[in-house]
Amino acid sequence: MLCTHKYKTVNTISRRAHKEGSKKYKSGFEEADAIGIRILVARQQQCIKCQKKRTTIEISKTQFESIIEKLPSKIPNESNDEVLTKAENKVRTYLIKVSKGLVKTRHKNKAMYKEVWNLIYPARQFGRGNTNEVVEWIVNISNFDTDNGNPPLNSLVVRGDTGMPGGSWDEWKEYSNAPFKNAEEAQLACWDYWK
Secondary structure, X not given: XXXXXXXXXXXXXEHHHHHOOOOOOHHHHHHHHHXXXXXXXXXXXXXXXXXXXXXXXXXXXXXXXXXXXXOOOOEEOOOOOOEEOHHHHHHHHHHHXXXXXXXXXXXXXXXXXXXXXXXXXXXXXXXXXXXXXXXXXXXXXXXXXXXXXXXXXXXXXXXXXXXXOOHHHHHHHHHOOOOOOOHHHHHHHHHHHOO
């Protein structure tokens, strides 16, 4: 049976307590600060029925209104109904710059998954578990581009050890309408198109 959650607060930490040395929620406060959000209070809550946990935060009304003002985060695609989120649009712009050689990366004209992650989350350490989120961004971006006749930028996102895309690019290729036989061909098309 589905639980209709009823939460109770089990732990609360204020910004002041965090600044005085509390390690609880430290990364959450610092990540929020890095993207310009000032958390006033963080609360850990737990459902009294199923024990599911969640964390809630409080910010000032002024800051909330400022965030809401900036929200047009979906950018419509002119040729179809696909949209890119604000993060995906930022990654797309970054990958175009990488393709042109305007951004210094470990692998020339390519970006590692970690480098893409750090663009969106500069204060959060990258780990293997974050690869799926990066893959989701670049797949959406490449679907957006190939639907508009552009080469797929996900071919430029590579593993640090090989300098080539992971297996996720091959899986994406199976279901895309991109005309490229392999990642190398798609990379050459990106470098030529975005030069």
